[in-house]
Amino acid sequence: xxxxxxxxxxxxxxxxxxxxxxxxxxxxxxxxxxxxxxxxxxxxxxxxxxxxxxxxxxxxxxxxxxxxxxxxxxxxxxxxxxxxxxxxxxxxxxxxxxxxxxxxxxxxxxxxxxxxxxxxxxxxxxxxxxxxxxxxxxxxxxxxxxxxxxxxxxxxxxxxxxxxxxxxxxxxxxxxxxxxxxxxxxxxxxxxxxxxxxxxxxxxxxxxxxxxxxxxxxxxxxxxxxxxxxxxxxxxxxxxxxxxxxxxxxxxxxxxxxxxxxxxxxxxxxxxxxxx
Amino acid sequence: xxxxxxxxxxxxxxxxxxxxxxxxxxxxxxxxxxxxxxxxxxxxxxxxxxxxxxxxxxxxxxxxxxxxxxxxxxxxxxxxxxxxxxxxxxxxxxxxxxxxxxxxxxxxxxxxxxxxxxxxxxxxxxxxxxxxxxxxxxxxxxxxxxxxxxxxxxxxxxxxxxxxxxxxxxxxxxxxxxxxxxxxxxxxxxxxxxxxxxxxxxxxxxxxxxxxxxxxxxxxxxxxxxxxxxxxxxxxxxxxxxxxxxxxxxxxxxxxxxxxxxxxxxxxxxxxxxxxxxxxxxxxxxxxxxxxxxx
Numbered sequence: 001x002x003x004x005x006x007x008x009x010x011x012x013x014x015x016x017x018x019x020x021x022x023x024x025x026x027x028x029x030x031x032x033x034x035x036x037x038x039x040x041x042x043x044x045x046x047x048x049x050x051x052x053x054x055x056x057x058x059x060x061x062x063x064x065x066x067x068x069x070x071x072x073x074x075x076x077x078x079x080x081x082x083x084x085x086x087x088x089x090x091x092x093x094x095x096x097x098x099x100x101x102x103x104x105x106x107x108x109x110x111x112x113x114x115x116x117x118x119x120x121x122x123x124x125x126x127x128x129x130x131x132x133x134x135x136x137x138x139x140x141x142x143x144x145x146x147x148x149x150x151x152x153x154x155x156x157x158x159x160x161x162x163x164x165x166x167x168x169x170x171x172x173x174x175x176x177x178x179x180x181x182x183x184x185x186x187x188x189x190x191x192x193x194x195x196x197x198x199x200x201x202x203x204x205x206x207x208x209x210x211x212x213x214x215x216x217x218x219x220x221x222x223x224x225x226x227x228x229x230x231x232x233x234x235x236x237x238x239x240x241x242x243x244x245x246x247x248x249x250x251x252x253x254x255x256x257x258x259x260x261x262x263x264x265x266x267x268x269x270x271x272x273x274x275x276x
Numbered sequence: 277x278x279x280x281x282x283x284x285x286x287x288x289x290x291x292x293x294x295x296x297x298x299x300x301x302x303x304x305x306x307x308x309x310x311x312x313x314x315x316x317x318x319x320x321x322x323x324x325x326x327x328x329x330x331x332x333x334x335x336x337x338x339x340x341x342x343x344x345x346x347x348x349x350x351x352x353x354x355x356x357x358x359x360x361x362x363x364x365x366x367x368x369x370x371x372x373x374x375x376x377x378x379x380x381x382x383x384x385x386x387x388x389x390x391x392x393x394x395x396x397x398x399x400x401x402x403x404x405x406x407x408x409x410x411x412x413x414x415x416x417x418x419x420x421x422x423x424x425x426x427x428x429x430x431x432x433x434x435x436x437x438x439x440x441x442x443x444x445x446x447x448x449x450x451x452x453x454x455x456x457x458x459x460x461x462x463x464x465x466x467x468x469x470x471x472x473x474x475x476x477x478x479x480x481x482x483x484x485x486x487x488x489x490x491x492x493x494x495x496x497x498x499x500x501x502x503x504x505x506x507x508x509x510x511x512x513x514x515x516x517x518x519x520x521x522x523x524x525x526x527x528x529x530x531x532x533x534x535x536x537x538x539x540x541x542x543x544x545x546x547x548x549x550x551x552x553x554x555x556x557x558x559x560x561x562x563x564x565x566x567x568x569x570x571x
């Protein structure tokens with residue numbers, strides 16, 4: 001017994017050591033980004049590079065807002081994130097509709113929703129652009145937001161969760177005279193809080209990171225998102241790595257903070273969705 | 277229940293999402309199929325009467341287009357090297373993380389997941405700096421080991437491998453979580469029984485853990501393969517397909533034909549070839565899986 005615990009203790013130390021080595025390798029790009037973002041422009045090109053900045057400065061972060069239009073990009077990104085939460089509500093409503101109502105064509109429509117998950121993005125990209133173009137929505141905020149609102153995978157996850165809510169509960173609320181939408185907003189949403197948490201985080205991350213569609217649709221800089229702005233910065237200040245790193249950190253750090261707080265929900269969410 | 281059958285409420289609940297999906301996912305498929313048989317381009321966008329049906333011309337042209345052939349070759353290069361790497365890396369990390377439950381393991385779970393939620397442009401900016409031939413960290417670290425500068429993104433084959441390294445780094449997170457969820461679903465009693473029978477660590481790994489992860493592995497393999505066949509973001513943001521089309525993938529080829537050269541019909545035809553390839557590979561995997569469980 002004593003040798004067994006000794007062996008497992010050594011083994012555990014080895015596992016942790018491996019995790020640390022791997023963890024440092026994986027997070028090296030992030031650490032380098034943070035460190036470089038606080039370096040003045042000349043220090044960032046110094047050879048050999050300094051690991052911790054000699055003359056730390058927050059000038060790069062200020063420059064994002066003074067020499068670049070990061071205020072505008074941030075505003076647009078927040079608009080997209082807010083509307084994607086409206087999309088989240090639509091997906092939840094659809095999930096509830098498929099889970100808790102009997103109606104004509106339910107199976108067929110649901111299979112259609114599932115089928116859209118299998119289509120590669122490249123196939124729909126061009127037609128969606130053509131459709132938006134014929135609606136006169138290219139180079140508008142609406143055109144950026146609209147195609148991303150409904151997400152088939154999200155509808156599917158909501159439906160799976162809502163199926164577990166007992167019918168009796170809804171029936172009882174109906175007998176008390178509650179309307180269908182009242183039931184959804186006051187009864188179902190509070191019960192479905194865990195799935196809303198997962199989907200909410202994933203929606204936030206997707207909205208915050210949205211890049212390709214805004215790039216395709218937006219011609220005016222006033223419609224650019226943070227990622228599009230950052231790629232513009234990369235082109236304009238190709239050799240100012242300190243400024244580039246500050247821009248990247250400005251995009252990445254909020255996501256990391258939010259994720260650090262809510263990672264428990266994301267992991268649980270995958271277990272919930274039954275992927276085992 | 278009978279009166280609910282003709283109720284309008286269910287339709288009101290599903291309508292917003294279903295209408296949006298129809299408009300931006302279902303109809304586009306039909307549109308894509310139709311325009312793939314036409315010569316639609318920027319002129320056709322302004323004046324629909326300028327579009328004419330050309331049958332299978334686009335599809336024929338694609339197979340004699342050197343850039344397209346190159347993009348097919350590159351995509352296979354990415355898939356054949358990248359997919360096994362992602363699966364092995366995420367499975368190994370999941371096995372390590374599953375070893376304990378203390379805060380250390382939770383923290384590292386977050387660390388390994390981080391790259392997968394990082395914005396692709398931020399990734400491009402950071403890695404572009406790391407890969408920089410003159411000022412990059414990688415070449416500096418290698419110079420300490422007296423290795424000559426490596427042209428990370430300037431030589432076609434090395435550039436492909438550089439993109440794979442980056443994509444593996446970014447792709448570990450989500451698969452690791454799926455493996456971890458599956459590992460936590462294995463009943464403890466299996467391990468206890470094996471320990472009682474005096475099974476070694478390696479025996480437990482190869483005869484208990486890995487066989488029980490079969491479904492998770494299958495799921496991860498299918499989704500990773502589909503994802504890598506559509507390899508797009510990394511070459512798009514890092515190299516734009518260069519040098520000398522050395523990193524162009526099928527998906528990037530489609531994007532460039534569609535949005536840079538406005539050859540909508542040609543690009544749509546390319547996207548259907550990609551779609552067909554994905555379906556063939558996926559069906560093939562399901563066939564293999566069936567055989568595997570039959571045995």
